[in-house]
Amino acid sequence: MRFIINEHSIEADVDVRTSLLDLLRDHLGLTGTKKGCNQGACGACTVLVDGERINSCLALAVQYQDREILTIEGLGTIGDLHPLQAAFIEYDGFQCGYCTPGQICSAVAMIGEIRRGLPSALTEDLALEQIGFSEDEIRERMSGNLCRCGAYNGIIEAIRATYAEESAQEREAAA
Amino acid sequence: MSILDSAKQAMMGAIVRLTPDAPPDPLIGRHGAVGSQLSRIDGPLKVAGKARFAAEVPYDDLLFAAVLFSRVARGRITSLDTSGAKAAPGVALVMTYQNAPRMGAPKIMGESPMAGGPSNLPVMQDDRIHWNGQPVAVVLAETQEQADYAKSLIRIAYEVEPAITSFEAAKAHAHPPESVLGEPPALETGDAEAALAEAAFRVDNLYRTPRHNHNAIELHAVTVVWDDGSLTIHDASQMVHQTAWTIADMFGIGEDKVRVISPFVGGGFGGKCMWYHQVLAAAASKLAERPVRLVLSREGVFRSVGGRTCTEQRVALGAKADGTLAALIHTGVVAMTTHNSCPEQFSFPARHLYAADAIKLAQEVADMDMLANTFMRAPGESVGTFALESAIDELAIAMNIDPIELRRRCEPEKDPTSGAEFSSRHIIEAYRRGGERFGWHRRNPVPRSTRDGEWLIGHGVATATYPYYRMPGAGARITLSADGHALVQIATHEMGMGTATVQVQHAADRLGLPIHQVSFEYGDxxxxxxxxxxxxNQTASVVAAVRAASDALFDELLRLAGNSSPLAGLKADELEARDGGLVSMQDPTRAENYAAILKRAGRDELAIEASAPPPIEVQKYSMHSYGAQFCEVRVNETTGETRVSRFVGSFDTGRILNPKTAASQFRGGIIMGLGLALTEETMFDERTGRIMNPSLAEYHVPVHLDVPHIEVIWNDIPDPHSPLGLHGIGEIGITGVGAAVANAIFNATGKRIRELPITLDKLL
Incomplete structure (x- = not known):
């Protein structure tokens, strides 16, 4: 089977029962993606496929051949962190760090959803083309990513700080 | 406790009280790295997905494990058919009691300083079943998929024996435990029942709290390997040494033959001590003669790693007309097993919080056939404060006075049960500051009087409290290099508390070095x-050990410095560490840096190890942390749904070492408290003894949208009797939250709920 992971083409010979999560962790050594429940309930295994977030524990690897898979390792590195990774450190958006890669991957895709105008259960005006970055809008959209240490406040602050800043820069560039 | 033990303890107590105080830590008043908002030093590793957890350690030739759990609560295995599993593709081993290596039963935690067993039950050594969910077989295979499939082919038959799986039935035979963490299970001063009967105001109610599970997001996992009779366990552990000792003891090998490594733990909360999976992985690996990775499924965690037990508590308060307490009664019973010792010390808050003429406290345990229960974040205090602080609120309402004013009137001068002086107690100040921040004076005390459309709004408050502990036995090693770098080593644990970060801050100040010149190694x-x-206890214990090592290091540096040093003739207590060296406090011109001392002595490095002095302070003083938890709720009149809209936690926990990580610790505790108050319950089938909701889909921990911005503030008043003036803060955050929420819900709705969690059905 051939996979495209973090812009690299990778061949792997795995059981058809293997989840995308186990492929990453047990077969490819990409252990940044975490297993918290293996049931799609905690979000620790969130990765991006063609820019959309999925729970990789509920995905069979065999179905994700030739798709663009992005994991935390592809988002940024210790020497070259993604702005959201840096903001998680600055705003203390984690304690034990186990749910963190999933939170970060989830947030990256979530921002894309907001920008594309996809409504959430809390979006009041479905006709709006530009949905606001309110705290509750982000909380609702991030509620599939559990954090048992309770770093939720820091996570929301990190997301808001990163994307409020980016949005401001984009507006400036457009002007 | 025997009469002899009590007498011994009383005598020891008298000796300790006469012992003079140790001089306060000289770093208490000093500002440096300690107190700064240093970001977590392991932050880059964690956000980049490069922090390596126990299930992520690579080995060639690794086998993957799957564990099968019993489906009956009590009985014996009558037949075992593993032939299908053994024949399945990729299977290397099927282990049951029939072929498991012979191992001794684990020594229970608390039995001796090194014992860490969760119970004293043998692990897969016989056909006996003691709880519904007991591991009965382990399959090892080349891949996880093969192991999971082969496990499904195992056929087991049981002879079922009657089991006690009903708490109601078990309560009929409840009895006092031998002790409650070294304290007597019952205490009585005066005749509390008589004082209650005669009191001007009375409340007397039962409160119930359910079972809870820690549910750290990291699953319990180990990667183990045997090499020439020595065992290495990559574990997710909050007690590496006790785990190693206990497993070595079970296998009958020297404790130096077992190494436990645990640099990162994906959440612990009391749940990541020693359980059965470490032993099973080690045993299976020994048989298969290959490295093994065992990751429990989420269901497996519920089946084989204990949680917090359920409680039923009576709190009765009798007040005099002036608002002081004539009687305080806090009694109750918790579920436990006959093979562990963890009686959920719910009566501890009432031992220290309030002055009362007569006090009666008693804890009992009801023996059940279930998985051994264990410590979970603020064991005792979390659920004990729900009952006690709900009752205080009920009494204030009965007396028509403000609940904060009632607490002020009941503030004791000395510890109400031990009579000891408080080392540092500024609870009223915490209430004052918290009340100001929350706007408590604006609340309407009349229940069901504030609404916003269909949402009823209410405000509640409760006291948080947790003891200060410093445990004996901690040692640390400091290695000072000729380039002025210090390496601090101690087998402590980082589960997200910020241990490594704060200890680097501490060592930098203790040794007078910049933060980047200090590294910290732990978890091994x-x-x-x-x-x-x-x-x-960890921060206080580690700080004391590192201080002892640095004191010894300074003595040795002075010796090495010799007569040609500007420091010659000075004693260690005349010096302070500053700017990478030692400086005379009297005459700052007399100074020499570490590099110069080591160079002249011809040394590349200097390593010193020392142990912390015994924690006399906890025997001499009543040492506790406090807090005031303020909560605003919105309760939907139609659906009964409760939303927490505002929360302020105001804490009195000694000196805060790092405001950034401390705020996260407090918030994390409060958020787990919101789960305890509103959603969390491990559902136990009283017919079969089986946990019914062993998943994160059905055990409801708070999610992003359940959690508002939580404000946390603190007094930051150092405790003169603790290292650095600090108190540990990992657990206090969860205490008081259950009652603050319940009290706010009463204020919103006029409904008093005395059984957690406060779900929608209870408010309709």
Whole structure:
């Protein structure tokens, strides 16, 4: 089977029962993606496929051949962190760090959803083309990513700080 | 406790009280790295997905494990058919009691300083079943998929025996435990029942709290390997040394033959001590003669790693007309097993919080056939404060006075049960500051009087409290290099508390070095023994050990400095560490840096190991942390849904070492408290003894949208009797939250709920 992971083409010979999560962790050594429940309930295994977030524990690897898979390792590195990774450190958006890669991957895709105008259960005006970055809008959209240490406040602050800043820069560039 | 033990303890107490105080830590008043908002030093590793957890350690030739759990609560295995599993593709081993290596039963935690067993039950040694969910077989295969499939082919038959799986039935035979964490299970001063009967105001109610599970997001996992009779366990552990010792004891090998390594733990909360999976992985690996990775499924965690037990508590308060207490009664019973010792010390808050003419406290346990229960974040205090602080609120309402004013009137001068002086107690100040921040004076005390459309709004408050502990036995090693770098080593634990970050800050100040010149190694039994990460003791214990090592280091540096040094003739207590060296406090011109001392002595490095002095302070003083938890709720009149809209936690926990990580610790505790108040319950089938909701889909921990911005503030008043003036803060955050929420819900709706969690059905 051939996979495209973090812009690299990778061949792997795995059981058809293997989840995308186990492929990453047990077969490819990409252990940044975490297993918290293996049931799609905690979000620790969130990765991006063609820019959309999925729970990789509920995905069979065999179905994700030739798709663009992005994991935390592809988002940024210790020497070259993604702005959201840096903001998680600055705003203390984690304690034990186990749910963190999933939170970060989830947030990256979530921002894309907001920008594309996809409504959430809390979006009041479905006709709006530009949905606001309110705290509750982000909380609702991030509620599939559990954090048992309770770093939720820091996570929301990190997301808001990163994307409020980016949005401001984009507006400036457009002007 | 026997009469002899009591007499011995009383005598020891008298001796300790006469012992003079140790001089306060000289760093208490000093500002440096300690107190700064240093970001977590392991932050880059964690956000980049490069922090390596126990299930992520690579080995060639690794086998993957799957564990099968019993489906009956009590009985014996009558037949075992593993032939299908053994024949399945990729299977290397099927282990049951029939072929498991012979091992001794684990020594229970608390039995001796090194014992860490969760119970004293043998692990897969016989056909006996003791709880519904007991591991009965382990399959090892080349891949996880093969192991999971082969497990499904095992056929087991049981002879079922009657089991006690009903708490109601078990309560009929409840009895006092031998002790409650070394304290007597019952205490009585005066005749509390008589005082209650005669009191001007009375409340007397039962409160119930359910079972809880820690549910750290990281699944319990180990990667183990045997090499020439020595065992290495990559574990997710909050007690590396006790785990190593206990497993070595079970296998009958020397404790130096077992190494436990645990640099990162994906959440612990009391749940990541020693359980059965470490032993099973080690045993299976021994048989298969290959490295093994065992990751429990989420269901497996519920089946084989204990949680917090259920409680039923009576709190009765009798007040005099002036608002002081004539009687305080806090009694109750919790479920436990006959093979562990963890009686959920719910009566501890009432031992220290309020002055009362007569006090009656008593804890009992009801023996059940279930998985051994264990410590979970603020064991005792979390659920004990729900009952006690709900009752205080009920009494204030009965007396028509403000609940904060009632607490002020009941504030004791000395510890109400031990008579000891408080080392540092500024609870009223915490209430004052918290009330101001929350706007308590604006609340309407009349229940069901504030609404916003269909939402009823209410405000509640409760006291948080947790003991200060410092555990004996911690040692640390400091290695000073000729380039002025210090390496601090101690086998302590980092589960997200910020241990490594704060200890680097501490060592930098202690040694007078910049932060980047200090590194900290932990989580490995080859390092000097620390203490378990429990009882919020770790920071105080590690700081005391590192201080002892630095004192010894300074003595040795002075000796090495010799007569040609500007420091010649000075004693260690005349010096302070500053700017990478030692300086005379009297005459700052007399100074020499570490590099110069080592160079002249011809040394590349200097390593010193020392142990912390015994924690006399906890025997001499009543040492506790406090807080005031303020909560605003919105309760939907139609659906009964409760939303927490505002929360302020105001804490009195000694000196805060790092405001950034401390705020996260407090918030994390409060958020777990919101789960305890509103959603969390491990559902136990009283017919079969089986946990019915063993998943994160059905055990409801708070999610992003359940959690508002939580404000946390603190007094930051150092405790003169603790290292650095600090108190541990990992657990206090969860205490008081259950009652603050319940009290706010009463204020919103006029409904008093005395059974957690406060779900929608209870408010309709």
């Amino acid at each position: 039994t080859t390092l000097p023994m620390g203490t378990i990460a429990g009882g919020s």
